[in-house]
Structure formats: structure tokens, C-alpha cells
Amino acid sequence: MRVLVIGAGIGGLCLAQGLLRAGIDVRIYEREASVDSRYQGFRIGLGGPGLAGLLECLPPRLHPLLEASTGELSGERRVVDHRLAELARLDPMHGGMATDRHVLRHLLLSGLGERIEFGKRLVEYTELADGTVRAVFADGSTAEGDLLVGADGVGSPVRRQLLPHAEVATVGGGGVLGRTPLTERFAALVPGYGTLVRGPEANILLGKMDFRRPPHLAAAELAPDVVLPQTGSYLRWAMLLPDNTRLVAGDWAATRDVLLELLDGWHPDLVELVRHSDVVNSSPLTIGYAKPVPHWGTRPVTLLGDAVHVMPPSGGQGANTAFRDAALLCRMLTAVHRGEAELLPAVERYEREMLDYGFAAVADSVAKLPTFAAR
Ligand SMILES: Cc1cc2nc3c(=O)[nH]c(=O)nc-3n(C[C@H](O)[C@H](O)[C@H](O)COP(=O)(O)OP(=O)(O)OC[C@H]3O[C@@H](n4cnc5c(N)ncnc54)[C@H](O)[C@@H]3O)c2cc1C
Incomplete structure (x- = not known):
């Protein structure tokens, strides 16, 4: 099984680490020319299921470095x-x-080597007759896999193609x-x-x-x-x-x-x-937030993190939810890899669970906006 991850933000990279740990063939494609192209460094507070998801995917040998390169949040x-x-x-x-997003991204790149390609902007995907999927990039190149995961953030081209009716509202x-x-x-x-x-x-x-x-x-x-x-x-x-x-x-x-x-x-x-x-x-x-979307018919294409449930930073849950998604999807795909589950039912289980807690987190973050916003 080959998994194509679109986007090397913190959610996509966390998933890639988990899949690598499970021995699954994973490729990551990021539109930026390098991890340092734009600084994008800001503090992210992690805890609960989000932190647990990150620790589940990150190899244990890197846990002491994660601890040392972060700060107290209590x-x-x-x-x-x-x-x-x-x-x-x-x-x-x-x-x-x-945690700092920029430092975390560097940590999450460890060991991915040639599995990650920068300067690859996805423009569209095509589902092929044999059930696999082809990613098409702006430079004309393509890649094929059994599952394509859109971890491509708030403006996600994967979401736009998969769920053209999904809306992101702006505060x-x-x-x-x-x-x-x-x-x-x-x-x-x-x-x-x-x-x-x-x-x-x-x-x-x-x-x-x-x-x-x-x-x-x-x-x-x-x-x-x-x-x-x-x-x-x-x-x-x-x-x-x-x-x-x-x-x-x-x-x-x-x-x-x-x-x-x-x-x-x-x-x-x-x-x-x-x-x-x-x-x-x-x-x-x-500041934007996703309007809830009902489950769609599962395809060999799915979504993770801000690509599906972007939320205002007022709840401090966006990254936490992306890590929770990564760990859950990784568990489902590990079962497929071991021959214990079929691909599409496993992806559907992930999607249904993710939509429940993901949009609950969006609602909670939107509810917290008034305390964060100017009166
Ligand atoms: C001010 C602020 C504070 C925050 N604080 C917290 C907090 O305390 N706790 C918390 O949990 N969350 C917090 N968040 C939210 C958190 O930062 C996001 O939810 C999280 O970064 C989402 O990760 P992601 O991997 O889904 O998306 P992103 O990090 O946006 O990554 C998407 C990646 O996809 C790439 N990409 C986009 N389009 C393409 C394409 N066509 N082809 C290839 N690659 C593409 C992008 O370049 C990017 O690298 C905060 C957000 C903000 C703005």
C-alpha cells in the first residue's frame, strides 16, 4: 500500500512519521520550495488527545528531543x-x-529523507479505474498511490475537488x-x-x-x-x-x-x-472556520487537519485535532497494512470519527471567539 500525503504542515508530517513507523510506504508532497521558505513560526499549545497523537506517531527516540525543544504550558x-x-x-x-510550529516541523521531518519532495504543488487528482489515485502537480509531474490524503491546510485544493460544497467562513x-x-x-x-x-x-x-x-x-x-x-x-x-x-x-x-x-x-x-x-x-x-459537512461516500482520497476542519485559534485546538487525526488514520491504515481491514472501510471509520470530534472542536473554538475578540 502506498499513501500520498499532500502538504508538509504539522498534520501531514505527523501522519508520515506514524506511517513510516508502521512500515507503510508513504510519500509527501509540499508546494513550498523548502521547510524554511516562509518562517511560519508561532507558538502552539499541545495537550490531551493531540499531544498523545503526536507521541504515538513520533518515534520514541525523538521524544526526549521533543520535550527538550518545547516549553512549559501550565x-x-x-x-x-x-x-x-x-x-x-x-x-x-x-x-x-x-511548541513552536517551525521547530516542530523540522523535528517531524527527521528520517523522512527522499520520501518528501518540496516544490510540488498539487493541482488536481484523478481516480483511476483500478481504484488507485493519481496526483497531478503544477510542474507537470504525477504520482500514484492507493490513498491520497489532503493535509494541505485551509485553502486545500484536495477539499475543493472532493467536497466542492464545503464552506469556510471568515470571522x-x-x-x-x-x-x-x-x-x-x-x-x-x-x-x-x-x-x-x-x-x-x-x-x-x-x-x-x-x-x-x-x-x-x-x-x-x-x-x-x-x-x-x-x-x-x-x-x-x-x-x-x-x-x-x-x-x-x-x-x-x-x-x-x-x-x-x-x-x-x-x-x-x-x-x-x-x-x-x-x-x-x-x-x-x-481567521476562518469550516462549516460542518456530513460524511461523503468514501473514496481513495481523504482529508486531515485544517484542510477539513479549520477553526479559529481561540480554542487552541487546530493542531491538536490535526495530530489526533494523524494518529487515528495511522491506526486504521496500520490495520490495513497488517491484513486486518480493507482500505475503504478503514478510511470511512477514520472519516466518521474525525468529523465528529473535528467539528465539535470547531464549534467549541467558535464559541470561545467572543472572549478572544474585542468587545
Ligand atoms: C495564531 C495561531 C495560533 C494557533 N495556536 C494553536 C494552539 O495553541 N494549539 C493548536 O492546537 N492549534 C493552534 N493553531 C492552529 C494550528 O496552527 C493549525 O490548526 C495547524 O497548523 C494545522 O495543521 P495542518 O497540517 O492541517 O495545516 P498547515 O499547517 O496549514 O499545513 C498545510 C501544508 O500544506 C501545504 N500545501 C497547501 N497547498 C498545497 C498544494 N496545493 N500542494 C502541496 N502542498 C500544499 C502548505 O504549504 C502547508 O505546508 C493556531 C493557529 C494560529 C493561526
């Missing part, structure tokens, strides 16, 4: 006003892991994702799991990515065959604004000036946090 959740006066303290969270207003190098001053803003700043015209969600050890040094010591990027700890902040008309995509300096104007009268630590934001890793953000 403790109190504070709500403060724009002058940093405490408004509320929510129940503490325990047992999570703060109104403007979103901004910022990243500022961590200093003692900024670390004090997030003493525990996270801090929500409720301001007059915008709310800011603050989260700390404080690496236990510099990822590249941890890799050199714990798994010298793995190359992790050299990156420092940071504070991730996400801001939702009533409108996005003044945000300038592709020009962070101009966007930052708009935000600084808006923060007039806010606590100086928050103003400085925005002023010192990192130009490369901060940008306006479009």
Missing part, C-alpha cells in the same frame, strides 16, 4: 485590563506543552499575530498559561514560548542526525480588532504603527511589546 490564566490591573483569574491549566474584523523576543519584562506579563488583555478597542491574547533549551543545541546533544533551527524564546501575542481596514498586509512596520496608535494610553509594557515585535514573524491574520 499554570494560571489571568484576565487584565489595558493598564494591567487584574480583572479575573481563571482555573489553572496543567499538563500541556508549548469579521482584523486579526494580528505578533511575536516579540522574550525579555524579563515581557515574561512577567504571562506568569502562567496565558494572559488575556481586555482593552477598550482590542483584546490581546498573550502566550509565552520559553524553550527549555535552545532547540539546535538540544538536537546536537540528543539526536545529532536531526537539525533544529536556531531560534530564541519569544512572547506570542494575538490581537483581534473591530476592523482590518487599516492593516497593511506585507508591511509589518506600517501595521505596527497602526497598532501603536490604537494602544495610546495602554500600559507601557504592552506598548513596548508591540513596538519590539519581530518584523519577520508578525503579520495580519485572517
